[in-house]
Amino acid sequence: MTSGVSEKTSSSSSSLLRIRCNKRQGIALAAVVFMLFLSLFTFARPATGPCGGRTIRTFNEAVAFSRASSPQQQQQQQQQQQQYHQYRQDGGGPIFRNLNDLEATANAKDNQEHVLILTPLKNAASYLPRYFELLDSMSYPKHLISVAFLVSDTTDNTVELLQEQAHVFLNRWKDRYHDITIYQKDFSFELPEDKRHTFELQPLRRSYMARARNYLLTAALRDEHAWVLWLDVDLVEYPTTVLEDLQSVDVDVVVPNCLRETEDNSFWGYDKNNWQETDRSLEMQKDLDPEYVLLEGYYEFLTNRYLMVDMPTHHSKLEKVPLDGVGATFTLVKAHVHREGANFPAFVFQHQVETEGFAKMAKAMGYGVYGLPSYLIYHTMNG
Known part of the structure; x- marks a missing residue:
């Protein structure tokens, strides 16, 4: 009797084991079929290509991709697939970009040359309305303008305001900008506002500013950009044709003369980093x-240089003079200067750092650096 029960129990266990095994095999088979199904979507889209497709790298991405799309998304996917098939039919392979064809010329507007505008920011919310008003008043075609920001160590709502304005500029049907990018990179560098222009702290402060500029430049520069414009957030006035005007001078680096905004319209220089060396300054x-880092505009150490804010301003607006140092309130650079290695040294280079170090470096590489003493722009009275 016991033996019969044991046989029945053994038989039942075997049946249950077979059922469990079959169930496991079924689940495994279903999982394999599901993954094969997903792989069709994963590998049907190219990692790179003219259609702008992207590689699906995770299981969650694959699941999200396989879900039903909206009619608009389906239409966009169909267009991308058509573009990709055409790309493959044309013998598509690695992306080829002939940089020999990328030029920065005096007729940039007519030649449809792209401009990258770069602005580093920190606690700049109060300046942004005027910044965007001036930016949008530029007569240069908006579809040829890319704008990039680097926000560092900010404690206000700068990022939120940038996102709001970028949404406006990128979604309007007329005069849409080519691209707007907001980067954030903190350096954990804190300096009281009332100490930001003190003589002793300038080398350190300028070194951190150089690092921020280099981060922004290397992150934002693309192969379509022929020009790079370094633009201060706190300018209050410049001509609408300023880009075309400075491009027409046709030099590697060029800066206008930046003055302070005053209530009585009196003449006060602001950007004292635009200067020429003199015999006395070189001898010193x-x-x-x-x-040792040399600094302009400080009584603690006089450099004996010839500042552009002290040069005559009654000549033609586009009459240029050679410079040995520049600031970055409004500095237009042919992009190949940056591409070939001239950046903003965070270390001492020929007694300079940051923007003036950039000018020294560009000149050491054989590039021309110029200023326009009679071309006036205005900066807010904040320092």
Whole structure:
């Protein structure tokens, strides 16, 4: 009797084991079929290509991609697939871009040359309305303008305001900008506002500013950009044709003369980093420690240089003079200067850092750096 029960129990266990095994095999088979189904979608889209497709790298992405799309998304996917099939039929392969054809010329507007505008920011919310008003008043075609921001160590709502304005500029049907990008990179550098222009802290402050500029430049520069414009957020006035005007000078680096905004319209220089070396300044540098950073506009150490804000302004607006140092309130650079390695040194380079170090570096590489003493733009009275 016991033996019979044992046989029945053994038989039942075997049946249950077979059922469980079959169930596991069924689940495994279903999982394999599901993954094969998803792989069709995963590999049907190219990793790169003219259609702008992207590689699906995770299971969640694959599931999200396989879900039903809206009619608009389906139409867009169909267009992308058509573009990709055409790309493959044309023998599509690696993307080829001939940089020999990328030029920055005096007739940039007519030649449809792209401009990248770069603006580093920190706690800049109060300046943004006027910044965007001036930016949008530029007569240069908006579809040829890309704008990129680097926000660092900010404690206000700068990022939110940038996102709101970018949405406006990128979604209007007329005069839409080519591209707007907002980067955030914190350097954990804190300096009291009332100390930001003190003489002793300038080398350190300028070194961090150089790092921010280099981050922004390397992140934002694309192969279509022929020009790079470094634009301060706190300018209050410049001509609508300023881009075309500065491009027409046709030099590697060019800056207008930046003055302070005053209530009585009196003449006060602002950007004192635009300057020429003199015999006295060069002679004085022979005895300086190589690591000493020279600064303009400070009574603690006079450099004996010729500042552009002290040059005559009654000549033609586009009459240029050679410079040895520049600021970055409004600095237009042919993009190949940056591409070939001229950036903003965060270390001491020929007694300079940041923007003036960039000018020294560009000149050392054989590029021309110029200023326009009679071309006036205006900066807010904030320092």
